[in-house]
Amino acid sequence: MNLLFDLVASQPKKGEQFHGAGFYASLIFRYLAKDLKGHQLIGFYFRDRPLHPDVMALSGAEGIILEAIDSIEEVYGLIQKHEVTRVFSAIPSNLRSLRLKNVHFVFTNHGLRGIEKHWDSTELKYTSSLKGKLKVLAKALFSKKIIHRKITRYQGLHDIAANYSIVTVSHHSKASIFLNLGLKDPDQIKVFYSPLFLDEQIPIDLPSEVEGPYFLIVSGNRWIKNSFRAIQAFKNLQKHYPHDIKLVITGISRNNPLKKWSSDNVIMMDYVEEDVLQSLYQHCYAFVYPTLNEGFGYPPLEAQRFGKPVLSASNTSLFEVLADSAHFFDTTSIMEIETRMFQVLSDKDLYNRLSKKGHANYKRVLSLQNQDLISMKEFLFS
Numbered sequence: 001m002n003l004l005f006d007l008v009a010s011q012p013k014k015g016e017q018f019h020g021a022g023f024y025a026s027l028i029f030r031y032l033a034k035d036l037k038g039h040q041l042i043g044f045y046f047r048d049r050p051l052h053p054d055v056m057a058l059s060g061a062e063g064i065i066l067e068a069i070d071s072i073e074e075v076y077g078l079i080q081k082h083e084v085t086r087v088f089s090a091i092p093s094n095l096r097s098l099r100l101k102n103v104h105f106v107f108t109n110h111g112l113r114g115i116e117k118h119w120d121s122t123e124l125k126y127t128s129s130l131k132g133k134l135k136v137l138a139k140a141l142f143s144k145k146i147i148h149r150k151i152t153r154y155q156g157l158h159d160i161a162a163n164y165s166i167v168t169v170s171h172h173s174k175a176s177i178f179l180n181l182g183l184k185d186p187d188q189i190k191v192f193y194s195p196l197f198l199d200e201q202i203p204i205d206l207p208s209e210v211e212g213p214y215f216l217i218v219s220g221n222r223w224i225k226n227s228f229r230a231i232q233a234f235k236n237l238q239k240h241y242p243h244d245i246k247l248v249i250t251g252i253s254r255n256n257p258l259k260k261w262s263s264d265n266v267i268m269m270d271y272v273e274e275d276v277l278q279s280l281y282q283h284c285y286a287f288v289y290p291t292l293n294e295g296f297g298y299p300p301l302e303a304q305r306f307g308k309p310v311l312s313a314s315n316t317s318l319f320e321v322l323a324d325s326a327h328f329f330d331t332t333s334i335m336e337i338e339t340r341m342f343q344v345l346s347d348k349d350l351y352n353r354l355s356k357k358g359h360a361n362y363k364r365v366l367s368l369q370n371q372d373l374i375s376m377k378e379f380l381f382s
Contacts, residue, residue, distance in 0.1 A: 001039045001040070001085060001086065001381045001382075002039070002040045002042065002082050002083055002084045002085055002086075003032070003039065003040070003041055003042065003084070003085075003086050003087075003088060003380055003381065004042050004043075004044065004075070004078060004079060004082065004084040004086070004087045004088070004103075005029055005032070005041060005042065005043045005044070005087075005088050005089075006025070006043075006044065006087070006088065006089035006090065006091070006092075006094060006095065007025065007026070007029060007043040007044060007045040007051065007055065007066070008044065008045055008046055008049075008072070008091075008094045009021065009022065009025040009089055009090040009091035009094060010022045010023075010025035010026040010029065010045070010051070010052055010055065010090070011045055011046060011049040011050060011051060012049065012050065013049065021090055021091055021110065022052075024090055024108070024194050025090035025091070026052040026054065026055050027195060028088075028090065028194075028373075028376070029041075029043055029055055029058075030054055030055065030058070031373055031377065032377055032380065032381075033058050033061065033063075033064055036062070036063040036064070037381075038063075039063060039381050040063050040064075040065070040082065041063060041064050041065070042064075042065045042066075042067060042078065042082050042084065043055070043064070043065070043066050043067070044066075044067045044068075044069050044074070044075065044078055045066065045067075045068060045069070046068070046069060046070070047068040047069065047070055048070075051066075065082070072094060072095060072097060072098065073097075073098070075087075075095070075098060075100075076098070079100070079103060084103055085103060085104065086103060086104045086105075086106060086380065087100060087103050087104070087105050087106070087161070088106045088107070088380055089105075089106075089107045089108070090107070090108045091108075092107035092108075092109075092157045092160065093157070095107075095160055096156060096157065096160065098160055099159070099160065099161070100160055100161040101161070101162075103161060103163070104161070104163050104164070104165070105160055105161035105163065105164040105165075106164070106165045106166075106167060106379075106380060107157065107160075107164070107166060107167065108166075108167045108168065108169075109154070109157075109166050109167070109168050109173070109177055110168065110169055110173070110295045110296075111168065111169070111170070111172075111173040111176065111177075111293075111294070111295020111296070111316075111317075112154070112173070112176050112177060112180055112181075112295075113224065113293045113294075113295060114147075114150050115147055115150055115151060115154075115176075115180055116176060116180075116293050116316065117224060117292050117293035118139060118143055118146065118147055118150075119136065119139040119140055119143065120223060120224075120226070120292055122223065122226070122228045122229060123136045123139075123223040124136050125223075125228045125257060125258065126221070126222075126223045126228070126256075126257060126258065127257065128255075128257045151180060151181065154180075154181055155181055155182065158181075164188075165188055165189075165190060166183075166188060166189045166190070167189075167190050167191075167192055167376065168189055168190070168191055168192075168295070169191070169192070169193060169194045169295055169296040170191065170193070170295060170296050170317040170320055170321065171191050171317075171320055172295075172316050172317035172320055173191075173295045173296070173317060174186070174189045174191050177189055190376075190379060191372075192372040192373070192375060192376040192379075193296070193365065193368050193369045193372045194296065194369070194372075195369045195370070195373060196298060196301060196302070196366065196369065204275050204276065204279050205279065206279055206280070206283050207269070207272075207276060207279075207280075209267060209269070210246075210248055210267060210280070210283075211246075212244055212245075212246060213244065213245050213246070213285040214245060214246040214247060214248045214267070214284055214285055215234065215245065215246070215247050215248070215284065215285060215286055215287070215288050215311075215341065216248050216249075216250075216280055216281065216284035216286075216287050216288065216303070217230055217247065217248070217249045217250070217287075217288050217289075217290070218249075218250045218251065218277070218299050219250065219251045219299075220249035220250060220251045220252045220258065220268065221251040221252055221253065221256055221258070222251070223292075224291065224292050224293055225290070225291050225292070226290040226291055226292045226313070226331055227249055227252075227258065227290065228258065229290055229331070229332070229333075229334050229337060230247075230288055230290040230337055231247065231249070231258070231261050231266060232334045233334045233335075233337035233338040233341060234247045234265075234266065234338070234341065235261070235266075236334065236335075236338045237338045237341050237342060238265060240338070240342075241342055241345070241346070243345060245265075245285060245345060246265050246266070246267055247265065247266045247267070248267045248269065248280060248284070249266070249267070249268050249269065250269045250270075250271070250272050250277065250280065251269075251270070251271060252268035252269065252270065253270050253271075254270070256268075277302075278302070281302050281303050281305070281306055281308065282306045282308075284303065284308055285308075286303075286308060286309040286310070286311060286341075286344050286351070286354075287299070287300060287303035287308050287309070287310050287311070288311045288337070288341070289310060289311065289312045289313060289318075289326075290313050290329075290331050290337060291313050291315075291318075291331065292313070292315070292331055293315065293316050294313075294315070294316045294317050294318055294321075295316070295317060296317055296321060297312075297316075297317055297318050297321045297322070300312055300318070300321070300322055300326060300358075301321070301361075301362050301365055301366075303358070304325065304358035304359055304361055304362040305359070305362045306359075307355045307356070307358060307359040308355065308358065309326075309327070309344055309350075309351055309354035309355050309358060310322065310325065310326040310327070310354065310358055311326065311327050311328075311329065311337075311340045311341065311344060312326040312327070312328055312329070313328070313329065313331035314328035314329060314330060314331070315331060321365060322361060323361055323364075324357065325354070325357040325358045325360065325361035326354065326358070327340050327343065327344060327350070327354060328340075
């Protein structure tokens with residue numbers, strides 16, 4: 001089997017950092033590169049963009065070829081040159097202009113967030129510019145038209161090759177993709193849990209501005225993560241049940257409109273490096289995940305890794321990933337988010353039960369992820 005692997009999916013654009021889907025692509029490539037058993041793995045990447053050093057280090061290893069390209073159309077030549085029978089991409093939109101023949105095309109769809117949760121009534125809270133507010137209003141007024149356009153774009157990926165299969169990261173996403181994109185056969189969609197990108201290093205000490213017990217929320221700048229409602233829930237909790245607990249939110253830049261709700265008890269941090277983030281997970285009192293939509297849901301698992309209780313939204317893939325290990329709430333109800341915060345503060349038995357179940361769930365999902373890496377490799381080289 002000669003497998004052509006899209007490493008463009010792992011590369012950041014100029015001026016950007018390596019991103020989540022990029023880490024997924026590079027990790028899958030590195031795992032496939034182990035013990036090829038006679039298969040050949042050919043990766044292509046854009047010459048003018050950085051390639052992850054762990055991937056570049058594989059150049060010249062037995063069975064592995066890295067090809068630098070200047071335009072995506074060069075893929076046609078690579079298929080002929082290496083007698084490729086299967087092509088894989090973690091971000092197929094890069095290949096949208098291609099029409100591949102006589103190959104099996106496999107690509108990852110991480111979920112249909114833009115269709116399942118197109119907009120939210122609190123989205124205006126996350127923007128201060130007139131342009132941003134008009135964009136939100138347009139999304140609300142023309143929802144049907146915009147969603148239809150997004151569905152059409154997703155379906156356009158199926159035109160890249162007549163013979164294609166889809167890989168996705170949860171059974172929820174599989175069902176959503178099948179129902180929303182008009183596929184004929186659900187078996188055309190394969191579910192492989194994607195791995196966590198965690199190492200075993202001991203996290204560093206907490207940042208100096210974080211002291212005492214705290215609830216943790218991550219990616220607070222993104223409306224889809226729903227931090228605004230969680231902030232209001234915490235503010236209400238402080239009124240109804242005064243406590244020394246704090247709320248720490250990452251991803252909030254200095255100019256973010258949410259900054260107006262910062263206080264001594266609500267600490268808003270900008271983007272933090274991975275080691276700092278892991279330290280925040282390790283030392284938090286509990287992790288709050290009020291997200292409005294997920295294709296999988298990695299952050300709760302990162303908290304459960306350290307045995308931290310998780311309070312989670314009750315939507316999309318989260319029941320599948322967290323099972324009975326989290327305390328769930330209606331993510332649109334500020335009152336219910338406040339209630340869950342109060343319960344985990346006031347009920348030590350609940351706190352300890354969620355901590356124990358959470359760590360066990362982390363190990364359960366980690367085992368499934370490791371098994372699915374093996375299964376995905378077998379599928380791609382079958």
